[in-house]
Amino acid sequence: ICAATKANGGRSGSIAAPLVTEDFQKIDVNPPKGTRDFPPEDMRLRNWLFNHFKEVSRLFGYEEVDVPVLESEALFIRKSGEEIKDQLYCFEDKSNRRVALRPELTPSLVRLVIQKGKSASFPLKWFTLGQCWRYERMTRGRRREHYQWNMDIFGVPQVTAEAELISSIVTFFKRIGITASDVGFKVSSRKVLQELLNKYGVPENLFGRVCIIIDKIEKIPIDEIKKELGFTGISEDAIEQLLQVISVKSLDDLEDVLGGAGEAIADLKQLFSLAEKFGYSEWIQFDASIVRGLAYYTGIVFEGFDRKGKLRAICGGGRYDRLVSTYGGDDTPACGFGFGDAVIVELLKEKDLLPELGQEVENIVCALDEDLQGAAATVATTLRDKGQTVDLVLESKPLKWVFKRAARVNARRLVLVGKTEWENGSVSVKVLSSGEQLQVKLSDLD
Numbered sequence: 001i002c003a004a005t006k007a008n009g010g011r012s013g014s015i016a017a018p019l020v021t022e023d024f025q026k027i028d029v030n031p032p033k034g035t036r037d038f039p040p041e042d043m044r045l046r047n048w049l050f051n052h053f054k055e056v057s058r059l060f061g062y063e064e065v066d067v068p069v070l071e072s073e074a075l076f077i078r079k080s081g082e083e084i085k086d087q088l089y090c091f092e093d094k095s096n097r098r099v100a101l102r103p104e105l106t107p108s109l110v111r112l113v114i115q116k117g118k119s120a121s122f123p124l125k126w127f128t129l130g131q132c133w134r135y136e137r138m139t140r141g142r143r144r145e146h147y148q149w150n151m152d153i154f155g156v157p158q159v160t161a162e163a164e165l166i167s168s169i170v171t172f173f174k175r176i177g178i179t180a181s182d183v184g185f186k187v188s189s190r191k192v193l194q195e196l197l198n199k200y201g202v203p204e205n206l207f208g209r210v211c212i213i214i215d216k217i218e219k220i221p222i223d224e225i226k227k228e229l230g231f232t233g234i235s236e237d238a239i240e241q242l243l244q245v246i247s248v249k250s251l252d253d254l255e256d257v258l259g260g261a262g263e264a265i266a267d268l269k270q271l272f273s274l275a276e277k278f279g280y281s282e283w284i285q286f287d288a289s290i291v292r293g294l295a296y297y298t299g300i301v302f303e304g305f306d307r308k309g310k311l312r313a314i315c316g317g318g319r320y321d322r323l324v325s326t327y328g329g330d331d332t333p334a335c336g337f338g339f340g341d342a343v344i345v346e347l348l349k350e351k352d353l354l355p356e357l358g359q360e361v362e363n364i365v366c367a368l369d370e371d372l373q374g375a376a377a378t379v380a381t382t383l384r385d386k387g388q389t390v391d392l393v394l395e396s397k398p399l400k401w402v403f404k405r406a407a408r409v410n411a412r413r414l415v416l417v418g419k420t421e422w423e424n425g426s427v428s429v430k431v432l433s434s435g436e437q438l439q440v441k442l443s444d445l446d
């Protein structure tokens with residue numbers, strides 16, 4: 001039981017006796033392994049980033065939704081060998097329910113779409129921003145949580161949906177000063193693999209697993225990839241063909257291999273043509289090796305990468321037309337992307353594009369002696385009611401201290417409440433940039 005309850009004789013609820021301090025151990029002031037605190041200076045950068053995410057989502061007409069960080073574990077149990085399942089942050093709650101901290105947002109959004117049922121008027125264009133979790137052995141010293149921006153479209157089967165999603169990410173990049181020379185999008189379609197597997201008579205239910213193995217192509221030796229593909233029962237021939245196709249470097253070459261009749265080629269051609277119309281052609285390139293590491297993608301997949309090749313994928317997404325029905329909903333086309341809050345900050349540091357974000361307060365209000373503290377509170381409220389930010393000095397401090405604080409919080413003005421002026425209903429206002437000082441009637445203060 002927690003220390004508070006123990007101090008209260010084992011009864012939880014309100015604590016009768018004052019806590020006996022020796023009950024508490026000296027705590028570790030660091031956050032749990034793999035997690036981050038956001039002190040003010042980090043929170044300002046996070047808010048700057050998230051405000052751009054939200055502003056882009058608003059520009060594109062998407063509605064914000066939110067879902068719990070804690071979900072039923074069942075939502076994420078997929079038998080496709082995904083990394084995300086091995087790293088699930090899951091546990092049993094006090095009612096013996098198997099629950100998990102969400103590793104991604106898409107399954108929760110799909111759950112909400114199904115819950116909405118017939119009341120959902122398609123297309124749904126939703127966005128959300130949420131903390132996602134994974135439990136990795138800390139040997140790799142990697143984070144266990146990150147915040148992810150997601151935009152998703154439900155109910156649009158056409159490739160215009162994916163084209164719009166990529167446009168929204170390009171819009172985001174441009175807003176923060178990232179250009180097509182800094183980043184690009186690798187684009188492909190899982191229908192390429194689908195058409196190949198069909199051609200070799202590979203059963204549909206192996207599709208997700210094969211994609212997950214192929215997604216590891218840059219991470220493990222090619223012989224390991226072949227071995228894992230072999231375990232799924234795919235023939236040697238099919239494996240050779242698969243590996244040959246994903247090394248194809250252009251849509252034309254792909255067409256030579258697949259023939260021009262399939263949906264994969266049609267979708268990709270349409271996407272590249274729409275990219276022209278949206279104005280982001282220079283940002284995207286075909287790359288048959290892109291499959292993404294989530295089993296549920298069924299069509300176009302894409303990922304944002306840094307052209308210097310120093311960082312992990314910046315963002316990624318694609319079409320997942322069968323996820324809603326897999327979870328028991330109606331057949332609903334869907335596509336979306338996830339954009340984490342970590343790699344993008346590394347990229348901004350690389351490009352020296354991190355914004356300078358100091359604290360900003362318009363006014364510091366200070367009483368010049370103890371018995372004017374109430375008057376200072378009145379002045380602060382007057383300014384705040386007019387929408388002005390005020391840092392009110394809450395205790396009597398020497399002027400030297402006040403000036404130092406004014407500099408630290410970047411105050412524009414210092415408003416001093418002095419006895420003589422206050423008797424005339426005035427305060428003394430010092431504009432800190434120019435040093436200009438004037439007496440102002442409280443009624444005229446704005």
Ligand SMILES: OCc1cccc(Br)n1
Nearest residue numbers: 132133134143144145146
């Ligand atoms: O990128 C996958 C992922 C999921 C949850 C938490 C973190 Br950190 N990373």
